[in-house]
Amino acid sequence: MDDKKFMKLKEIQILFHNELDALFGKEEVDNFFFILIESYYGIKRFQLAMDTSLGLENNEAILSALKLLKQEKPIQYILGHTEFYGLPFKANKHVLIPRPETEELISWIIENTDVNEKLKILDIGTGSGCIAVSLAKNLPKCEIVALDISANAIKVAEGNAQLNNVEITFVKSDILNVSDISNELINKQFDIIVSNPPYVREREKEHMKPNVLDNEPHIALFVKDNNPLQFYEAIVNFAENNLTSKGLLYFEINEYLGDKMIFLLQRNDFQEIELKQDIFKKDRMIKGIKS
Structure with missing residues (x-):
């Protein structure tokens, strides 16, 4: 790689x-390049289009x-940051990178919620805090x-709550272990419970790109092939005691397990179950109302 002191951006x-x-294709590489020159040097795409002679005295960061x-x-x-639902978020190896389909889940919740209602909402498996922070910002x-x-992950999420100036109570607990769940949750009722838990089956790893497999936390991604609904089952069990009557349960789900999720909610007496597709026509979200 050429490390000349001065290089033109072109x-x-x-x-x-x-x-x-x-590796990525021309369009994605252009996206990377323009994101980096704006983040590192404050140079926007249109500026480069207007002046092709623009260069950098110090190119160390971008190289x-x-x-x-x-x-x-x-x-x-x-970069150490990203944008999600129009908001800034810090990101590092301890949390999943927020994805567009999760933005669709948030929009669905907001569309079904009266902005003037003072509801209690629980986000299980918060990671970067993208769901909790976005809901707090839009349902103040x-x-x-x-x-x-x-x-x-909680440390990152707390930083994102501060970054976006919202108040959220963060709790470290293992939803799979009832004895580990904090008393402040066991004894509390929520109007909405939402979760984007690990749902990628181990056998699906072969279809995933190295940038995900080699970097993002596996604890937040994968479940065993023989028990892919373990987090959903635990959360549904928790919701039976901690979701108010007529309370709403929202999940982001594995696109291949929609039918199993419908059956899980039906088996636990949830009503008005709705399976929703994302913009790519994949079964990605499900909602149920506690009877």
């Missing part, structure tokens, strides 16, 4: 394509990012509690 852009196109991209490290982890009268098993 030269660096060509270098990005030479090094990365085979370092290029090296990490070649190793298929997610750009969100390289609601009381939000967020749970995660990972102390490192």
Whole structure:
């Protein structure tokens, strides 16, 4: 790689394509390049289009990012931040990178919630806090509690709540272990419980890209092939005692397990069950009302 002190941005852009196109494709590489020059140097895409002679006196940061991209490290982890539901979020190796389908889940919840209601909402498996923070920002009268098993994830989520100026109660607990669930949750009733728990079966790893497999926390992604609904079953059991009558239960789900999720909710007497597809026509969300 050429480490000349001064390089034109167009030269660096060509270098990005030479090094990365085979991995990501031309359009995605352009996205990476423009995100990085704006984040690191405050240079926007239109500025480069207007002045092709723009260059960098210090190209160390962007060339370092290029090296990490070649190793298929997610750009969100390289930058240490991302955007989700129009809000800024910190991101690192301790949390999953928030995804567009989860934005659809949040929109569904908000569409079904009166913004003036003072509801109690629990987010189980909060990770970066993207669901809890987005709901707190858009439903400011609601009381939000967020749970995660990972102390490192909670630290990131707390930072994201502060970054977005919202109040959320964070609780470290393991939803799979009843004896580990905090007393403040066991004795509390919620109007809405939402979760995007681990749901990728181990056998689906072979279809996943290295940038996910080699970087994002497996504890937040994968479940055993022989027990893919273990988190959903635990959360439904928790909801039986901690969701108010007519309370709403929302899940993001594995696209291949929609029928099993419907049966799980029916078996536990949830009513008005609705399976919803994402923009890619995949069964991705489900909602039920406690009877």
